[in-house]
Amino acid sequence: TVTVTVALNPAKAITAYSLNGTPGVIVGESIAVVMPYGTSVTALIATFTTTGASATVGGVVQVSTVTPNDFTNPVVYTVTAADGTTTQYTVTVTVALNPAKAITAYSLDNINGVITGESIAVTVPYGTSVTALIATFTTTGASVAVGVTPQVSTVTPNDFTNPVVYTVTAADGTTAQYTVTVTVAPSPAKAITAY
Secondary structure (H helix, E strand, O other): OOOOOOOOOOOOOEEEEEEOOEEOEEEOOEEEEEEOOOOOOOOEEEEEEEOOOEEEEOOEEOOOOOOEEOOOOOEEEEEEOOOOOEEEEEEEEEEOOOOOOOEEEEEEOOEEOEEEOOEEEEEEOOOOOOOOEEEEEEEOOOEEEEOOEEOOOOOOEEOOOOOEEEEEEOOOOOEEEEEEEEEEOOOOOOOOOOO
16 A cells, blocks of 8 residues: 655745835845835735735734735744745834935024925015124034035024025935025115205
């Protein structure tokens, strides 16, 4: 009597993985997913394919497109093959840094600037010296500089004889440049002083 038994399938890989439509990068048994800025990671649902018979997280069976998990810390998926062997995949989620880099308000000597795109125009009164004006501004960026000089709202003076370019750097390292042009109002004098 010859009995032939075919061994059960030993396959146990995760072959594709994404969270809320954001694809993960699979390297060995590590999966990295970078979610957009502002994403809450406490209840993300994975879409995945596996060659294994089942996948669990902390003993909870995972169903692709259904089961939520908290990715505040790395999450370990245990993939079990049909033959009972297992492989562990560690999913690490990071949230992208803030890309915001706007100047949302700007004034010089309490005179509000007009922000149009990345241009700011300020008209100061006749006779104003523009060589050392201090700006008051708000920004969504992480830092602001003119050239290599960091700018601090209500503190840092600049010479506005020519347009001044502010470079706003976001938390994610991207930048935007705002050009501030200061115009001195013409003289309002209109008296006849001798006749």
